Amino acid sequence: xxxxxxxxxxxxxxxxxxxxxxxxxxxxxxxxxxxxxxxxxxxxxxxxxxxxxxxxxxxxxxxxxxxxxxxxxxxxxxxxxxxxxxxxxxxxxxxxxxxxxxxxxxxxxxxxxxxxxxxxxxxxxxxxxxxxxxxxxxxxxxxxxxxxxxxxxxxxxxxxxxxxxxxxxxxxxxxxxxxxxxxxxxxxxxxxxxxxxxxxxxxxxxxxxxxxxxxxxxxxxxxxxxxxxxxxxxxxxxxxxxxxxxxxxxxxxxxxxxxxxxxxxxxxxxxxxxxxxxxxxxxxxx
Amino acid sequence: xxxxxxxxxxxxxxxxxxxxxxxxxxxxxxxxxxxxxxxxxxxxxxxxxxxxxxxxxxxxxxxxxxxxxxxxxxxxxxxxxxxxxxxxxxxxxxxxxxxxxxxxxxxxxxxxxxxxxxxxxxxxxxxxxxxxxxxxxxxxxxxxxxxxxxxxxxxxxxxxxxxxxxxxxxxxxxxxxxxxxxxxxxxxxxxxxxxxxxxxxxxxxxxxxxxxxxxxxxxxxxxxxxxxxxxxxxxxxxxxxxxxxxxxxxxxxxxxxxxxxxxxxxxxxxxxxxxxxxxxxxxxxx
Numbered sequence: 001x002x003x004x005x006x007x008x009x010x011x012x013x014x015x016x017x018x019x020x021x022x023x024x025x026x027x028x029x030x031x032x033x034x035x036x037x038x039x040x041x042x043x044x045x046x047x048x049x050x051x052x053x054x055x056x057x058x059x060x061x062x063x064x065x066x067x068x069x070x071x072x073x074x075x076x077x078x079x080x081x082x083x084x085x086x087x088x089x090x091x092x093x094x095x096x097x098x099x100x101x102x103x104x105x106x107x108x109x110x111x112x113x114x115x116x117x118x119x120x121x122x123x124x125x126x127x128x129x130x131x132x133x134x135x136x137x138x139x140x141x142x143x144x145x146x147x148x149x150x151x152x153x154x155x156x157x158x159x160x161x162x163x164x165x166x167x168x169x170x171x172x173x174x175x176x177x178x179x180x181x182x183x184x185x186x187x188x189x190x191x192x193x194x195x196x197x198x199x200x201x202x203x204x205x206x207x208x209x210x211x212x213x214x215x216x217x218x219x220x221x222x223x224x225x226x227x228x229x230x231x232x233x234x235x236x237x238x239x240x241x242x243x244x245x246x247x248x249x250x251x252x253x254x255x256x257x258x259x260x261x262x263x264x265x266x267x268x269x270x271x272x273x274x275x276x277x278x279x280x281x282x283x284x285x286x
Numbered sequence: 287x288x289x290x291x292x293x294x295x296x297x298x299x300x301x302x303x304x305x306x307x308x309x310x311x312x313x314x315x316x317x318x319x320x321x322x323x324x325x326x327x328x329x330x331x332x333x334x335x336x337x338x339x340x341x342x343x344x345x346x347x348x349x350x351x352x353x354x355x356x357x358x359x360x361x362x363x364x365x366x367x368x369x370x371x372x373x374x375x376x377x378x379x380x381x382x383x384x385x386x387x388x389x390x391x392x393x394x395x396x397x398x399x400x401x402x403x404x405x406x407x408x409x410x411x412x413x414x415x416x417x418x419x420x421x422x423x424x425x426x427x428x429x430x431x432x433x434x435x436x437x438x439x440x441x442x443x444x445x446x447x448x449x450x451x452x453x454x455x456x457x458x459x460x461x462x463x464x465x466x467x468x469x470x471x472x473x474x475x476x477x478x479x480x481x482x483x484x485x486x487x488x489x490x491x492x493x494x495x496x497x498x499x500x501x502x503x504x505x506x507x508x509x510x511x512x513x514x515x516x517x518x519x520x521x522x523x524x525x526x527x528x529x530x531x532x533x534x535x536x537x538x539x540x541x542x543x544x545x546x547x548x549x550x551x552x553x554x555x556x557x558x559x560x561x562x563x564x565x566x567x568x569x570x571x572x
Contacts, residue, residue: 103463104456105421109414116406120452124402124445128395135391150455153531158459159410165436165451166406170390172439172551173447176559177389245439246551261547265458265532273462 005240007035011141012090016040018071018080018126019096021049023195024145026056027232028093033060035236037091042067042080071096071122072114077129091141092130094123094167099201104158112159119163123170131174135181141243142178142185143235144171148253150189152265155273156280168246175245184243188235191253192225208279226250291526293321297427298376302326304357304366304412305382307335309481310431312342313518314379319346321522323377328353328366357382357408358400363415377427378416380409380453385487390444398445405449409456417460421467427529428464428471429521430457434539436475438551441559442566454532461531470529474521477539478511494565512536 007015015032019025020041029039033056041056043049046068053066067083069076098118100111123144134140146168148154149161171187178185192198194213202210208218209225231249238247248254260268293301301318305311306327315325319342327342329335332354339352353369355362384404386397409430420426432454434440435447457473464471478484480499488496494504495511517535524533534540546554 104460105414105417105463105467109411112410112414113407116402116410116452120402120406120448121399124398125395128391128398131391150451153455153458153460153462155459155462158456158463161459162406162452162455165455166402166448169436169439169448169451170444172555173441173444174390174439176439176441176555177391177444181391244550244552245555264530266530269458269462269531 007032007037007091011037011139012088012137014038014040014087014089015091015093016042016080016089016130017093017095018042018122019094019145021045021052023197024190024193024228024231025093025095026052027228028095028143028235029056029064030060031232031236032091032093033057033062033064036062038063038065038087040065040067040080040084040087040089042069042071042083042096044068044070071118072098076122077125080126081129088133088137089130090134090137090139092126092134093143093145094126095145096122097145097147098160098163099197100160101156101201101205103156107159115159115163119160120166123167127170127174131178131183131185134183135178138182140178140183141239142171142174142183143239144168144174144185144187146171146187146189148189148191148257151257152268152272154269155276157276172245175243179243184239186239186243186245186247188231188247188249189253190226190231190249192223193228193231193249194225195228198225205280223252293318293323293377297323297425298374298423300324300326300373300375301377301379302328302366302375302416303379303381304328304408305380305431307331307338309483310476310479310514310517311379311381312338313514314381314429314521315342315350316346317518317522318377318379319343319348319350322348324349324351324373326351326353326366326370326373326375328355328357328369328382330354330356357404358384362408363411366412367415374419374423375416376420376423376425378412378420379429379431380412381431382408383431383433384446384449385483386446387442387487387491389442393445401445401449405446406452409453413456413460417464417469417471420469421464424468426464426469427525428457428460428469429525430454430460430471430473432457432473432475434475434477434543437543438554438558440555441562443562458531461529465529470525472525472529472531472533474517474533474535475539476512476517476535478509479514479517479535480511481514484511491566509538 021043069079147164150164174185307329355365433450436450460471
């Protein structure tokens with residue numbers, strides 16, 4: 001089946017990216033804008049968001065609307081619906097994420113509950129709301145952003161990975177359920193991505209990529225985080241061609257996962273955990 | 287490393303099973319009781335729970351305490367702590383589950399949020415609470431019950447599977463993080479299990495196993511649900527020997543997953559989805 005290259009005809013006039021003010025979110029909005037869609041952009045910080053919305057509108061000759069909302073708050077859907085002012089969303093991307101690193105028991109319970117709010121509850125509410133409208137119109141696209149940390153338990157990212165596993169399976173299940181209703185859905189599976197958020201967290205922990213994406217003192221075997229532009233481009237190259245339920249943002253990650261397919265979970269968890277633990281220790285020891 | 291066969295010496299005097307009044311939960315309590323542990327049993331229905339607690343106490347010459355609590359309510363931890371009356375929990379099993387079947391968009395949002403409450407928020411709160419106490423004592427055991435539906439999106443079980451993926455990764459991550467602190471943890475991965483809950487849901491939908499675990503009119507190729515006693519026995523046989531992060535309750539499931547390891551997620555989701563969809567249609571058409 002060849003796909004209509006015109007996203008506006010295929011999905012509707014307006015796309016929405018939640019978590020859109022910088023990094024991967026901004027890269028995702030640019031890709032939708034380049035495909036002709038108007039954009040509702042949602043993020044917490046109104047100033048940064050408004051600047052990003054103006055940039056993408058001017059660069060692509062489309063309309064944008066900036067909606068300031070905190071996905072960790074229970075009123076997020078109300079704010080988003082109010083901000084939309086009746087515009088229909090035909091393409092929805094959930095890119096917002098809480099990222100709570102550190103051992104599970106060392107973190108406060110509040111950090112874990114915030115993680116569930118942003119990474120499980122909020123996408124569930126939004127996908128339920130916009131998904132029903134898409135099915136009623138018989139067209140639409142939904143992308144949920146997940147993480148390699150959702151594929152197996154990862155040291156220091158236990159509840160983050162758990163919540164990302166929730167998003168992963170949600171997007172995969174929707175792929176199957178909604179294609180019978182004319183609506184496309186998928187999970188985008190990301191590895192380390194060199195976003196401003198990632199850079200900040202590396203700096204806070206004085207971790208390996210605190211100063212640069214290509215630190216000179218790291219062995220060549222250590223994988224560099226992916227550029228957000230490349231992650232977004234990989235997603236759209238895939239869905240321009242065909243929607244599959246589980247899309248790796250990075251071809252190297254996909255190859256790595258494929259190579260590890262016959263390892264037991266125990267082996268994979270030990271491998272990832274030992275590597276992550278060495279990174280954390282290294283970060284602490286610097 | 288050989289393991290101390292005496293659970294009481296190894297973990298402490300008291301175990302807790304959440305979701306303990308029947309089915310798999312009751313089978314799990316029996317296994318802990320046979321290993322000499324006293325048991326705090328938690329479930330929603332006080333009458334059924336109290337009867338189960340009396341049975342397991344009399345059969346195994348141990349103490350039990352029955353704590354009625356609804357894991358879908360925000361006061362569950364308070365009720366459990368009050369019910370414990372200072373008893374220290376050395377072995378914790380979370381077997382409670384919301385099971386919301388049906389297409390994601392056909393279900394009410396409330397059903398999905400209830401699913402997150404019971405399958406994500408409640409185990410996170412309880413594991414955080416009891417886990418910290420175990421680490422402080424330098425010993426303990428934690429088992430979270432998950433599902434094959436957490437391994438990939440499954441038609442009609444999208445948000446259930448997503449929440450079970452959360453529990454899966456939580457248990458796996460804790461396995462790695464807590465073994466450095468003397469505490470064991472694992473995820474128990476269940477397929478269809480012939481519990482009273484499962485039987486009720488089959489009856490409600492007039493589904494294949496509505497009347498029997500061995501329906502005569504189903505082809506021999508259709509897998510029969512596992513007996514809960516067998517699922518519990520498999521778990522304890524494994525952890526008596528060695529704790530691994532991801533324990534299949536059914537050897538047939540383990541073999542099936544291993545055989546499918548080199549399939550893409552797309553292939554696995556289509557395979558599971560088509561089978562599940564046929565079952566649902568068959569159930570509806572009866």
